[in-house]
Amino acid sequence: MQHEQMKRGIVVDGRESQVRVRFDDNDQMISGWLDVAQRSTAGMKVFTRPKPGSQVVCLMDANREAGVVLGAVYSDADPAPTGYEGTVHFEMPDGSTVIWEGGTLSINHASGVVLSIAGGKLVVQGDLQVQGNVTVTGQSTLANTSINGIIQVGD
Secondary structure: OOOOEEEEEEEEEEEOOEEEEEEHHHOOEEOOOEEEOOOEOOOOOEOOOOOOOOEEEEEEOOOOOOEEEEEEOOOOOOOOOOOOOOOEEEEOOOOOEEEEEOOEEEEEOOOOOEEEEEOOEEEEEOOOOOOOOOOOOOOOOOOOEEEOOEEEOOO
């Protein structure tokens, strides 16, 4: 691409790893199908495609006929999630989240189940079903649990 231009636009449609983008500063022109740049495509694959309505930054040729979407950007209409420096935050369309923040990993599923790992502990809020063997080393508390249909009663 000669004479490339950085352009902001709004995603209007998506398919596989491509999107079409509307450029408001160019009479609402809608691009052809643009590839969306990804963090990795071989070996460990990472894939996200901005959904319609997302504001994106594109690198376009001078005629805006060919280009690539470099990524989505937050805006006043769609602000970034709160967090500290170094926070990693994934939010899915159903409201489920995966957040790593300051040594704590938490998974909040839309079903209401919450997993958190912090301070050497794994905490599960919600029902836990284990399929396979469980080995416990050290002291354990099984009060008010059911194992093979037998309810464990404790203080």
